[in-house]
Amino acid sequence: MLRHLPLVLKNAWRNRRRTVLTILSMGVSLMILGLMMAIYHAFYFTNTPPEQDLRLVTRNKVSLALPMPQFYGDRIRQIPGVREVEAEQWFGGVYIDNRPEHLFARLAVEPDKFFTIYPDVNIPDEQKKAFQQERSACIAGRELAQKQHWNLGDRITIEGDIFPVNLEFTLRGIFDAKDAFMNRSLYFNREYLEQSLPQARRGLVGTFTILANSPDNVPRIERAVDSQFQNSPIQTKTETQSAFGLSFLAFLGNVKLILLSVCGAVTFTILLVSANTIAMSVRERVHEVGVLKTLGYTSEAILGIILGEAVAISLVGAMLGLLMAQLMSAVVRAMPTFNDQLETLTIQPSVAVLCLGVAAMIGLASAFVPAYHASRTPIVEALRSTE
Amino acid sequence: MSETVIETRRLSKEYIRDEFHITALQDVDLEVKRGEFVALMGPSGSGKSTLLHLIAAMDVPTSGEIKVLGQDLRKLSDRAIARWRNENVGFVFQSFNLIPVLTALENVELPLKLTPLKKQERIDHAVTALKLVGLGDRLGHYPRQLSGGQEQRVAIARAIVTDPALILADEPTGNLDAASAEDILHLLARLNQEFGKTVVMVTHDPHAARFASVVHHLEKGRLLPMNGNP
Ligand SMILES: Nc1ncnc2c1ncn2[C@@H]1O[C@H](COP(=O)(O)OP(=O)(O)OP(=O)(O)O)[C@@H](O)[C@H]1O
Ligand SMILES: [Mg+2]
Numbered sequence: 001m002l003r004h005l006p007l008v009l010k011n012a013w014r015n016r017r018r019t020v021l022t023i024l025s026m027g028v029s030l031m032i033l034g035l036m037m038a039i040y041h042a043f044y045f046t047n048t049p050p051e052q053d054l055r056l057v058t059r060n061k062v063s064l065a066l067p068m069p070q071f072y073g074d075r076i077r078q079i080p081g082v083r084e085v086e087a088e089q090w091f092g093g094v095y096i097d098n099r100p101e102h103l104f105a106r107l108a109v110e111p112d113k114f115f116t117i118y119p120d121v122n123i124p125d126e127q128k129k130a131f132q133q134e135r136s137a138c139i140a141g142r143e144l145a146q147k148q149h150w151n152l153g154d155r156i157t158i159e160g161d162i163f164p165v166n167l168e169f170t171l172r173g174i175f176d177a178k179d180a181f182m183n184r185s186l187y188f189n190r191e192y193l194e195q196s197l198p199q200a201r202r203g204l205v206g207t208f209t210i211l212a213n214s215p216d217n218v219p220r221i222e223r224a225v226d227s228q229f230q231n232s233p234i235q236t237k238t239e240t241q242s243a244f245g246l247s248f249l250a251f252l253g254n255v256k257l258i259l260l261s262v263c264g265a266v267t268f269t270i271l272l273v274s275a276n277t278i279a280m281s282v283r284e285r286v287h288e289v290g291v292l293k294t295l296g297y298t299s300e301a302i303l304g305i306i307l308g309e310a311v312a313i314s315l316v317g318a319m320l321g322l323l324m325a326q327l328m329s330a331v332v333r334a335m336p337t338f339n340d341q342l343e344t345l346t347i348q349p350s351v352a353v354l355c356l357g358v359a360a361m362i363g364l365a366s367a368f369v370p371a372y373h374a375s376r377t378p379i380v381e382a383l384r385s386t387e
Numbered sequence: 388m389s390e391t392v393i394e395t396r397r398l399s400k401e402y403i404r405d406e407f408h409i410t411a412l413q414d415v416d417l418e419v420k421r422g423e424f425v426a427l428m429g430p431s432g433s434g435k436s437t438l439l440h441l442i443a444a445m446d447v448p449t450s451g452e453i454k455v456l457g458q459d460l461r462k463l464s465d466r467a468i469a470r471w472r473n474e475n476v477g478f479v480f481q482s483f484n485l486i487p488v489l490t491a492l493e494n495v496e497l498p499l500k501l502t503p504l505k506k507q508e509r510i511d512h513a514v515t516a517l518k519l520v521g522l523g524d525r526l527g528h529y530p531r532q533l534s535g536g537q538e539q540r541v542a543i544a545r546a547i548v549t550d551p552a553l554i555l556a557d558e559p560t561g562n563l564d565a566a567s568a569e570d571i572l573h574l575l576a577r578l579n580q581e582f583g584k585t586v587v588m589v590t591h592d593p594h595a596a597r598f599a600s601v602v603h604h605l606e607k608g609r610l611l612p613m614n615g616n617p
Contacts, residue, residue: 288486
């Protein structure tokens with residue numbers, strides 16, 4: 001088969017405009033496919049850090065925007081395998097104004113539990129103590145502090161929107177975390193928020209972060225928490241932190257399904273486009289099939305030559321597409337996101353191989369029927385074909 | 388006399404198109420001996436090409452027997468026939484039928500790609516064949532860069548490169564001017580005389596037929612009885 005390669009390649013290059021167009025449409029489709037698969041891969045296959053594997057997040061089953069009663073925390077703590085539970089609250093609000101450079105997450109947390117829950121947060125001891133002792137203290141991730149040119153002791157005012165209060169903090173600590181999201185967020189004492197709120201709005205919690213004492217217990221805790229509140233007016237939904245990150249992103253729908261349907265649609269479309277082009281170029285060459293057969297080429301060899309051509313074109317298109325996808329993922333990396341996995345988005349080798357495989361399959365599938373028919377045309381009939 | 392290379396008995400071919408039955412060949416008894424240069428003549432539609440295709444096993448007869456180079460063609464599988472044709476038959480078309488995207492050398496190399504020969508051996512053979520037809524200086528030319536006569540010579544080189552015993556040519560000079568046609572006829576005659584190839588050539592042209600040692604006439608699918616050589 002290899003010795004037919006020159007003919008395969010020269011055939012592929014025969015109608016340059018058509019081949020270039022096919023390669024381009026293949027390239028664009030494979031770029032989308034590659035990017036989608038890379039995102040899918042980043043979301044669902046990336047190895048999460050071990051601490052993240054131990055952490056679970058409990059939220060209101062109805063919506064992330066609805067709170068849960070504070071006492072749920074105590075109930076969760078009694079579940080076997082739970083090492084620590086911490087209440088957290090997304091504060092929202094406005095820092096200075098709504099410009100993008102002033103957008104960052106502000107979270108009310110419990111300072112005495114925070115560092116147990118997030119052992120990978122690196123902060124000097126005296127700063128940690130200051131955060132735990134001073135009610136209006138806050139701490140910020142290194143990246144955020146640098147971006148806002150904050151120094152220890154700076155006063156930071158956040159205007160409330162979801163909560164009807166303005167909070168003024170003193171920056172008491174700057175930490176380093178492995179987690180990129182944390183590095184770009186601000187944390188303050190939930191107690192401080194509670195006391196600023198009117199009585200009616202106290203005692204509510206946005207999410208509980210749970211630390212399991214062993215990864216083996218994680219699935220069980222996940223189920224135990226939710227069944228604990230199954231018959232309560234406010235039900236919960238508990239998932240691992242990495243899964244929670246996704247559901248946060250997927251407020252609007254099922255990311256998995258969306259990604260997969262885009263991939264499916266792209267594959268199907270390119271299959272049709274490719275099938276059409278191949279059918280055209282095979283039709284034009286039936287006469288040559290007759291000539292090759294006269295020289296002693298078997299139907300199988302001819303089938304191989306035509307399929308090889310289709311696969312070659314598909315693979316070149318796919319490589320172009322993967323190159324473009326790699327560039328696009330650099331663009332995604334540079335964009336501001338709240339999702340860690342996207343920060344390191346890249347076309348992994350496994351995704352590249354999968355894309356090339358898909359492209360080869362598309363080439364084969366789209367060419368098979370016309371190639372098979374052409375290769376089976378009786379010689380005399382093929383030679384009479386004049387198209 | 389010498390060995391028989393083509394032998395047909397009551398060979399018939401019928402084409403069925405829709406409800407029409409077209410008898411392209413009927414009860415043809417043909418015998419060709421090794422080393423002969425046979426011209427097949429006859430009006431258009433008399434079945435000349437059909438007969439040539441049956442000899443080359445490019446088509447199957449409706450009835451009758453055909454034995455070429457001692458081989459009963461009806462007994463071979465498709466794959467075996469392809470291989471047999473590659474080794475034993477060189478076919479020359481009226482319209483040259485070179486592959487336009489391949490150079491002269493690559494075109495001539497095509498049949499050799501089906502043999503176990505190594506790349507360098509294939510090239511050596513192809514170059515030899517092209518030199519034989521007088522195109523040793525046109526190896527890298529594409530068909531569109533060649534004249535009709537040159538294209539037909541490349542096609543002949545392609546037909547002889549596997550050193551087949553039998554050369555079948557279907558109006559090889561039909562698309563050529565008189566001078567080029569003359570060249571091609573001389574070339575075929577030389578292959579016949581110097582290299583001992585058996586040649587069967589279809590032609591309309593009585594002048595071309597003079598290069599042949601035997602002339603057969605077909606009419607309405609029947610082979611006319613020979614009434615002495617010209
Ligand atoms: N594949 C086919 N299907 C139907 N009819 C065919 C086919 N091939 C040949 N014929 C018919 O068979 C008859 C003989 O055709 P053939 O091509 O052998 O003639 P020919 O002597 O070579 O003619 P020409 O000099 O025009 O090439 C013609 O009537 C032709 O129409
Ligand atoms: Mg004919």
